[in-house]
Amino acid sequence: MTRGIVAAVAAVLFAAVAAPSQAQGTIRIGELNSYKAQPAFLEPYRKGWELALDEVNAAGGVLGRKLEVVSRDDNGNPGDAVRVAEELVSREGVALLTGTYLSNTGLAVTDFAKQRKVFFLAAEPLTDKITWQNGNRYTFRLRPNTYMQAAMLAPEAAKLKKKRWALVYPNYEYGxxxxxxxxxxxxxxxxxxEFVAEQAPPLGRIEAGAVVQALADAKPDAIFNVLFAADLSKFVREGNTRQLFKGREVVSLLTGxxxxxxxxxxxxxxxWIVTGYPYYAITTPEHKAFHDAYVRKYKEPPRLGSVVGYATIRSIAEGIRAANSTDPEKLIAAFRGLAVTTPFGRISYRAIDHQSTMGAYVGRTRLVDSKGVMTDFTYIDGARVLPDDAEVRKLRPAE
Known part of the structure; x- marks a missing residue:
């Protein structure tokens, strides 16, 4: 047998042996987020997706393969987010992308997914544009967007019958x-x-004293607040000091x-009337199972970020299973109408706009044992507050 024939036979035998091994390789998921910039939400978020990953893999993975998450920090910057997304796709060979927190980074990766034709499940960014004005066939989104959460709060605000409203929000896409x-x-x-005052400080750089004084000077009957994280803390503390909230109703996104x-x-x-997550008082079977598993693993209660991270990996696992593939086009077809069980119950991803029907809890804040909690809360199904297909067609570009 000549040397060339020997080499050819060896190559064939190697391919035959290697093929099963490659087929059993992990399914790599590229995840990017603003872990350093927004640790309060994203540390629990990471724990949530790690719990889901453990559960999926302990049950045999998906399509006979384990899931592997390759995670990177996007520094809360749209340019860095695109660079990291490219690195995950080109260098790490991930099958799909997920994550992002801030709306501007989410929009940047939404556009990247369109340009590179890679599947992207936006976990947390809330801007409507991700699934509507800037929506594309490759992008789906888990969390209820700003439209949905505003639609949950606006009826409660109207019931207050307050005429003069002030507004305060971070001056970027989400706010x-x-x-x-x-x-x-x-x-x-x-x-x-009437909207009598608007304050829009830069994200993470609020001058709380000036903002609170400007709102107080306008003498509003009620306030709509969209601040979160450190900006919210500074605003609340300064508002308490200057008695901005005394005798005034406040409706607030995310504060719960x-x-x-x-x-x-x-x-x-x-x-305050808020959207939020009263983990200490939700008694549904789906939530109890998640809550107990989370506490067993981390010895602490979950946060909303934990729910989002967990539901993200669960959604991806169900999507790959339904598609029987990680091919982007097959994933798109599978996710359109995909139903997933989450800690908040059963949700689905709408075919018309790729928005999930995950809802949110709406209630009032209260102080119990020197800790803020939500009381008198109700879960509002996201499907109830989403626009119909005809309205979505006006909002979302045709594919």
Missing amino acids: QSAVATFKAMLKQLQPDV EPEYLEPLKDEAPTG
């Missing part, structure tokens, strides 16, 4: 989107409403999330 939607919805429900409410301790606001 701008949330306030624009809230104003439009409240105006529709209460035509005589324990990541932002609990650090305020005995300074936590009381009586």
Whole structure:
């Protein structure tokens, strides 16, 4: 046998032996997020997806293969997010992308997914544009967007029958989107409403004293707040000091999330109408199973970020299983209408706009044992507050 024939036979035998090994390789998921910039939400988020990953892999993985998450930090910067996404796809060979926290980084990766034709499940960014104005076939989103959460809060705001409203929000895509939607919805429900003041400090750089004083000077009857994280803490503390909230109703996006409410301790606001996550009082079977597993693993209760991280990996596992593939086009087809069980119950990803029907809890804040909690809360199914197909077609570009 000649040397060439021997080499050829050896190559064939090697390929035959290697093929099963390659087929059993892990399914790599590229995950990027602002871990350093937003640790309050994203440390629990990481724990949530790690728990889901452990559970999926302990049950045999997906399609007979284990899932592997390759995670990178995007520094809360859109340019860095695109660079990291490219690295994950080109160098790490991931099958799909997920993650992002800030709306501007989420939009940057949404566009990247479109350009590179890679599947992207946006976990946390809330701007409407991700699934509507800037939506594309490769991008899906888990969390209820600003439109959905504003639609949950606007009816509660209208019931207050307050005429003069002030607005405060971080001056970037998320804040701008949330306030624009809230104003439009409240105006529709209460035509005589007036918006008498707006304060839009840069994200993470609020001058709380000046902001609070400007709002107080406008003498509003009520306030709509969209601040979160450190900005929220500074705003609440300064507002308490200057008695901005005394005798005024406050409606506030995200403030009921324990990541932002609990650090305020005995300074936590009381009586605010908020969206959030009362993990200590949800008794549904799906939530109890998640809560107990999370506490067993981490010896601490979950946060909303934990739910988002967990539901993200669960969604990806179900999507790959339904597609029987990691091919982007097959994943798109599988995710359109995909149903997933999450700690908040059963959700689905709408075919019309790729938005999930995950909802949120709406209630009032209260101080209990020097800790802010949510009381009188109700879970609002996201499907109830999403626009119909005809409206979505006006909002979302045709594919």
